[in-house]
Amino acid sequence: MDTGAGRSPVWLLGVWAATRLPLLLFVLKVFVFPGPDVTSDVSVIYQGWYEVLRHGTFPLSDVTWQYPPAAALAVLSPGLLPFLSYPNAFFALAVLADLLVLLLLRYAGPRARRSPLGAWAWVAGAALLGPTLYARYDVMVTAVAVASLLAGTRHPRLMGALAGFGALVKVWPALLLVGAVRRRAWVAAAVTAAGVSLVAALAMPGAFAFLAFQRNRGTEVESLGSLVFHVARHFGWSGQVLLNYGSVEFLGPYVDLVSTAALALTGAAFGWLLLWRLMATRFRPHTLPDAALVAVLLFVVTSRVISPQYLVWLVGVAAVCLCHRDTRMRPPAALVLAATPVTVLEFPLGFDHVVSSDATGLTLLFVRNGLLVAATVVAAVRLWRSTVPRRGGASFPAQAARTNGTPVSS
Structure with missing residues (x-):
């Protein structure tokens, strides 16, 4: 056992337990967390989907079902604990997923040049998101994503299979493959995704109905694009804030234009990732999670929706980066x-202010989204500079690194 407090698993598990107990008491409603009830998604929406799914069909008539078919497994998973009510079973499984992420970060992944900072980042960052951590199934998806990234260097097929499965649970884990250089990872991801899709399509009708529901979403009030309308409301903009497609969105003049612009930015972000991949020549073990963090950040900041649970993804991927002592992603x-405590201030604590677009709500959104944009820009620049050779400068030592036996990411 490590002797230093910063390395000791006893200290790590103790702090994890001390920070998670209050979150569990909040979602169990032993204590009431201020603001909107974050557990209603579990007790109302997820439980409603559970009743539909257990009868052999996807929620075809529910526009709030906007998830790939394997998301059904997360929604159905509380059935594994029939002695508990649906919400309590869900919260118990969310706690187990949270613990699994911690154990993976502490014990899996790189053997050489490993840092305990990743596990501590997860303990702190996830806790700062408040009870939302246990009130969404994103912590379960993040456990799959973390396992995928940590397997990547040594086990590319396992990494690809986990990424492919994760993508069929909530799409974004597909982004983990952007830094994978071995074809085996991509093939495993494609085979897994195809297999899961086929099973889902044959097992229940409506496996891909979510695509139409997702396409019709507007600009959610916490997104980067929403800042246009938050400000415009103070200058006479005539639109409204309404619950639409399962989230609180802006509806009215120019919303379609801003939503289209967000989609265009997402397309541009993927174009940049493709350019980076074509130009990059130096791939080290830490490049795999570094590139994944950049990709997920680009996806989040350009999205029409930035829900609080998206930060669970970012904290998880950032924690994997921090497991590598050589990572370039420490500042991002x-x-x-830093964005996680601002997120809990924005939702649920200050959500009324966000919806009303008052000074407090605007400040919280500008700070939180500004931190995410800054993280994205810094991460992209650092990834590019660490992997792409400079024009007209000294040649990048990629071939030398490979020749000398330096391991490359999988």
Whole structure:
């Protein structure tokens, strides 16, 4: 056992337990967390989907079902604990997923040049998101994503299979593959995704109905694009804030234009990732999670929706980066961690202010989204500079690194 407090698993598990107990008491409603009830998604929406799914069909008539078919497994999973009510069973499984992430970060992944900072980042960052951590199934998806990234260097097929499965649970884990250089990872991801899709399509009708529901979403009030309308409301903009497609969105003049612009930015972000991949020549073990963090950040900040649970993804991927002592993502990871307490201030604590677009709500959104944009820009620049050779400068030592036996990411 490590002797230092910063390395000791006893200290790590103790702090994890001390920070998670209050979150569990909040979702169990032993204590009431201020603001909107974050557990209603579990007790109303997820439980409603559970009743539909257990009868052999996807929620075809529910526009709030906007998830790939394997998400059904997360929604159905509380059935594994029939002695508990649906919400309590869900919260118990969310706690187990949270603990699994911690154990993976502490014990899995790189053997050489490993840092305990990743596990501590997860303990702190996830706790700062408040009870939302246990009130969404994103912590379960993040456990799959973390396992995928940690397997990547040594086990590319396992990494690809987990990423492919994760993508069929909530799409974004597909982004983990952007830094994978071995074809085996991509093939495993494609085979797994195809297999899961086929099973889902044959097992129940409506496996891909979510695509139409997702396409019709507007601009959610916490997104980067929403800042246009938050400000415009103070200058006479005539639109409204309404619950639409399962989230609180802006509806009215120019919303379609801003939503289209967000989609265009997402397309541009993927174009940049493709350019980076074509130009990059140096791939080290830490490049795999570093590139994944950049990709997920780009996806989040350009999205029409930035829900609080998206920060669970970012904290998880950032924590994997911090497991590598040589990572280039320490400053972006720090910005992501800084965004987590602002996120809980924005939702649920200050959500009324966000919806009303008052000074407090605007401040919280500008700070939180500003931190995420800053993290994205810094991360992209650092990834590019660490992997792409400079024009007209000294040649990048990629071939030398490979020749000398330096391991490359899988």
